[in-house]
Amino acid sequence: MTVAILCIAGIGLVAAVVLAIADGCLSVKEDPRIGMVVAALPGANCGGCGFPGCDGYARALVAGTAPNGACAAGGEACAAEIAKILGVEAVATERRVALVKCCGTRSEAIRVGDYNGICDCGVAAMTAGGDKGCTYGCLGYGACANVCPKGAISIRDGLAKVDKRLCIGCGKCVAVCPRRLIELVPASATIHVLCNNPDKGPNVRKVCGVGCMGCHLCEKNSGGKEAGHFTFQGFLAKVNYANPPTDAAIVAKCPAKCMMEDPHFESGR
Amino acid sequence: MGRYIVLTVSAVLVNNFVLSRFLGCCPFLGVSKKLDTALGMSGAVVFVMTIASAVTWCLDRWLLFPNGLGYIHTLAFILVIAALVQFIDIAMKRFLPPLHAALGIFLPLITTNCAVLGVAEMNYASRAGCGEAVFFAFAAAIGFGFALVLFSGIREKLAHADPPRCFRGIALALVTGGLLALAFMGFSGLDKGLERIMQ
Numbered sequence: 001m002t003v004a005i006l007c008i009a010g011i012g013l014v015a016a017v018v019l020a021i022a023d024g025c026l027s028v029k030e031d032p033r034i035g036m037v038v039a040a041l042p043g044a045n046c047g048g049c050g051f052p053g054c055d056g057y058a059r060a061l062v063a064g065t066a067p068n069g070a071c072a073a074g075g076e077a078c079a080a081e082i083a084k085i086l087g088v089e090a091v092a093t094e095r096r097v098a099l100v101k102c103c104g105t106r107s108e109a110i111r112v113g114d115y116n117g118i119c120d121c122g123v124a125a126m127t128a129g130g131d132k133g134c135t136y137g138c139l140g141y142g143a144c145a146n147v148c149p150k151g152a153i154s155i156r157d158g159l160a161k162v163d164k165r166l167c168i169g170c171g172k173c174v175a176v177c178p179r180r181l182i183e184l185v186p187a188s189a190t191i192h193v194l195c196n197n198p199d200k201g202p203n204v205r206k207v208c209g210v211g212c213m214g215c216h217l218c219e220k221n222s223g224g225k226e227a228g229h230f231t232f233q234g235f236l237a238k239v240n241y242a243n244p245p246t247d248a249a250i251v252a253k254c255p256a257k258c259m260m261e262d263p264h265f266e267s268g269r
Numbered sequence: 270m271g272r273y274i275v276l277t278v279s280a281v282l283v284n285n286f287v288l289s290r291f292l293g294c295c296p297f298l299g300v301s302k303k304l305d306t307a308l309g310m311s312g313a314v315v316f317v318m319t320i321a322s323a324v325t326w327c328l329d330r331w332l333l334f335p336n337g338l339g340y341i342h343t344l345a346f347i348l349v350i351a352a353l354v355q356f357i358d359i360a361m362k363r364f365l366p367p368l369h370a371a372l373g374i375f376l377p378l379i380t381t382n383c384a385v386l387g388v389a390e391m392n393y394a395s396r397a398g399c400g401e402a403v404f405f406a407f408a409a410a411i412g413f414g415f416a417l418v419l420f421s422g423i424r425e426k427l428a429h430a431d432p433p434r435c436f437r438g439i440a441l442a443l444v445t446g447g448l449l450a451l452a453f454m455g456f457s458g459l460d461k462g463l464e465r466i467m468q
Binding site for chain 2: 003004007008011012015016018019022023026027028118119120123146
């Protein structure tokens with residue numbers, strides 16, 4: 001019995017001594033600022049900054065190869081804290097959130113077929129372009145919702161909806177959407193054009209009841225071309241987020257009903 | 270030579286650590302969502318299991334057994350394996366940074382892995398020689414990695430499925446793991462047959 005106790009204690013002691021020596025002799029000198037920066041980052045490991053996780057971004061920051069302010073999840077407060085640790089200026093960033101530029105719900109958008117395949121937008125888009133008549137619109141199979149690290153996206157009535165409060169602006173949904181209709185927009189912008197179809201008005205009308213026809217009324221109502229609140233791509237109005245419109249009255253005047261004031265949805269969690 | 274082939278087939282397919290002995294189920298379910306993390310974990314397990322079995326064999330043969338302390342082997346093995354994994358973590362960080370970057374995050378997970386302790390226990394029970402014990406540990410770890418990689422491949426495909434809500438996530442993973450274990454039961458008897466052919 002005594003021998004057993006002594007033996008276990010001996011093994012423990014030897015292991016402890018070896019580990020203590022190893023820790024002292026073999027430890028790698030790491031910049032202590034890396035740990036401090038990691039602590040300042042939100043730790044979501046979302047990859048939105050383009051580095052492998054918060055740790056990778058912290059290393060790049062300390063090495064001086066990454067701009068401070070690339071962390072969308074942490075926002076300004078986080079950038080300011082990192083600036084304090086590293087002694088560099090924070091690049092001014094505004095919180096950005098994902099916006100799904102489509103409002104063609106099941107009742108509004110024409111479906112041209114039945115899709116019973118794998119529940120993924122990428123697969124649906126490859127299968128004869130999906131079941132939606134509009135080849136620019138949201139398929140609603142939730143590829144963005146599946147990839148969202150915060151569970152901020154849910155599918156309602158055949159459309160992806162983003163909860164503005166939960167979105168950290170990592171941009172994973174932007175990359176995964178086969179229709180490329182998700183955009184990161186400033187969280188402060190309230191007026192959006194929820195359409196992604198640049199076709200001519202009649203062609204848009206054939207496939208969707210709420211598609212943008214490019215009538216330029218929103219531009220006229222917001223002070224004309226000089227005001228520069230909108231840009232046009234083909235027959236599709238786009239909000240100029242560098243200079244977004246503020247007058248909510250133009251929303252009601254949109255004849256296509258594809259403009260909305262703060263369409264961000266709350267998932268109610 | 271024939272003996273080692275039988276040992277390999279037995280450890281990898283017939284008596285697979287995860288699917289037949291149900292050792293190491295925690296990483297099997299925990300790190301099998303993506304193929305690349307599964308590969309990293311498998312590599313770490315192969316590395317640690319092989320070294321740990323060599324160390325525990327030495328401990329057993331030179332310290333515990335001669336002193337009649339066989340009855341405390343489990344306790345001693347846990348202690349030594351935990352210290353060993355910590356030591357490997359430190360040493361790897363210093364001397365093999367690329368390998369540490371690939372396997373580093375998995376090493377602390379292995380400290381309390383029952384598969385590592387299980388292989389030491391089995392070697393203790395079988396009183397195998399040093400070479401055989403280390404080879405068995407290596408083959409068993411390969412078997413573990415094989416099961417983990419297979420399972421993660423299936424789970425990556427399953428991510429695109431649309432199961433009922435109550436089945437999503439770990440429930441479906443457990444059912445899939447069970448089916449995989451059933452499929453591996455098809456290998457039973459293969460090692461005995463091979464042994465007969467070899468003789």
